[in-house]
Amino acid sequence: MIFGKSVSLPMAPQKTTNASADPFSLAKSTMKILLVIIVVAGALRLAELGQIPAGINVDEAANAWNAYTLLKTGKDQHGVGWPILYTRAFGENRSTSYIYALIPFQALGGMSIQTTRLPAALGGLLSVLLMYFVGARLFGQSAGMIAAGMLALNPWHLQISRLGVEASLSPLLVLASLAALLWANLPVVDNNQRPARPLFAMLAGLVLGLSLYGYWAVRIFLPLFFIGAVAVTWRLRWQRPKTRDGTLAIGAFLLALVLTCAPLFWRHVVDPEIGKRARIQGWVWEESDSLIQKIAKVVNRYPGHFGADFLFINGDHDPAYSPLTDTALFHWYDLPFLVLGLIACVRRARASPPARLLLLWVILYPVADLLARHSSLHSLRSLPGLPGLILLAALGVVHAWKWLRPHRFTIASIGYSLLGLIAVFNILFLKQFFLDRNYTVEKLYANQVDHFQACDWLRSRLSGVDAVFWSGSSAHRYIYTVVCVGYNPEQWFRDVREIVPGPLPGGVFAHEDIYLRVGKFHFMFGDSQSRAELSELLHNDRSDRVIFVVRPGELGLHRNARPVYEALGPDGKPTLWIFDVKL
Secondary structure, eight states, X not given: OBTTBOOOOOOOOOXXXXXXXXXXXXXXXXXXXXXXXXXXXXXXXXXXXXXXXXXOOHHHHHHHHHHHHHHHHSBOTTSOBSOSSOXXXXXXXXXXXXXXXXXXXXXXXXXXXXXXXHHHHHXXXXXXXXXXXXXXXXXXXXXXXXXXXXXXXXXXXHHHTTSOSGGGGHHHHHHHHHHXXXXXXXXXXXXXXXXXXXXXXXXHHHHHHHHTTSOHHHHHHHHHHHHHHHHHTHHHHHHGGGSHHHHHHHHHHHHHHHHHHHHHHHHHHHOGGGGGGGGTTXXXXXXXXXXXXXXXXXXXXXXXXXXXXXXXXXXXXXXXXXXXXXXXXXXTTHHHXXXXXXXXXXXXXXXXXXXXHHHHHHHHTTGGGSSBOOSSXXXXXXXXXXXXXXXXXXXXXXXXXXXXXXXXXXXXXXXXXXXXXXXXXXHHHHIIIIIIOOOOHHHHHHTTHHHHHHHHHHHTTGGGOSXXXXXXXXXXXXXXXXXXXXOOHHHHHHSOEEEEESOOTTSOSTTSEEEEEETTEEEOOTTTTTHHHHHHHHTSSSOOEEEEEEOTTGGGGGGTOOOSEEEEOTTSSEEEEEEEEEO
């Protein structure tokens, strides 16, 4: 019962004789529409990639630096040669997938903010194309085309496609794994008679296995998703091995999957350090909680992922990953289509394997964000579910059209009004995103914009300086510094590096490495303020040129000297002072 009328919401035909079931059988007009979607998606993800968002967050900087040291020396920042399963980085042991994706771009364009984000941007563009393929194979060309268009304009996907972090590849890895299975004609969702393709099935096993080496949220989501896919399509899987090609295809898929991901699985069994990144912020429960209390806290985190605050109002509350505009993860116009798509899937779930798979995708989407603590719900950990939500909304659009189509007198007015509303939402969103750039102070601090301003001033003067002292509470200020000044990786391994384990005073960064010194750069924390190094410079019987980069008022340097440079915040007030002194 929808809008007071009982209507039938048929799913797209699944027979191979229907042209809409073949994503590659496109009319010229349809091909042009898909091409426009791809061009728009590319333009939105590549335009001003080095400036929007301003600055660079700490995870982007870590990926950039470790890729650069590997490119130039064959070792990550800790001296480990070509790590595969994880790299230590700040001590949290992150996956290496994004780092290796970044190396070719650094080889061509050097280390910069733009090259750091290029794998994410191009991966986002490829995700839009795969979104079409997956949507078309499951629900027909119309659903695939609409899903691709919605993903191209989706605020959540656009923002993450412009950040050089591991999680940015999550939608791509999930879509690529599912697309590979569909391409191989494995019985994931199809109930047609497409013959299985053993060679492509082996490729699908490789794609799925390699995807598991990505961001740890993908490592949680993908196995559960594909185990669930087997469960909801078990009848198809029981029928497929009866054919010779079906047996070969399933065997080839499983063999490639096992060979690819076995080293990763075994390392998770024997090496607790590999999962450190998943628990770096602590679990959602306290150690003193009972088992029932722990389960309750995990379960209580689930419903919010479907709530208005996370999806439509505020998104992730962490300044590093909070929305750049007043729009959160989805536009408000997506809401009725999500609801209608959900109704359509539930009504057809018994008869339609694609509907069951999509419901499974949506139900599981928050699963990687249920265990670990965060200031809010975590937009990066939830990313594996984004394509499923987009496809659900696209399905809602298809069925809204099917419902309106018989009402010839109202379809034009409603359709044009809806298109106008969607256009207004997107124009306002894109204006804020690309033109207004009203970043909050917290966002600019999270991306160290003022630090980059200071580094730009310092870069050309660095050779004539004996020491540089940075103040401030950021635990990883060193990583921004080496990226911004273009530090020489070979010099990095020759220089003195003083590292202590966290936490800092106050208990923050408990499980991470804290760098106090890299070569001539000194990073001051707490009450120590690197007094030993300062004392050595004061009493070494020579004149030293020393640069101090401090927050306004820190160290009292302004009482005896004027800053030679001021980095300004969004309100025009100084956020960093640079003093150039002789000791």
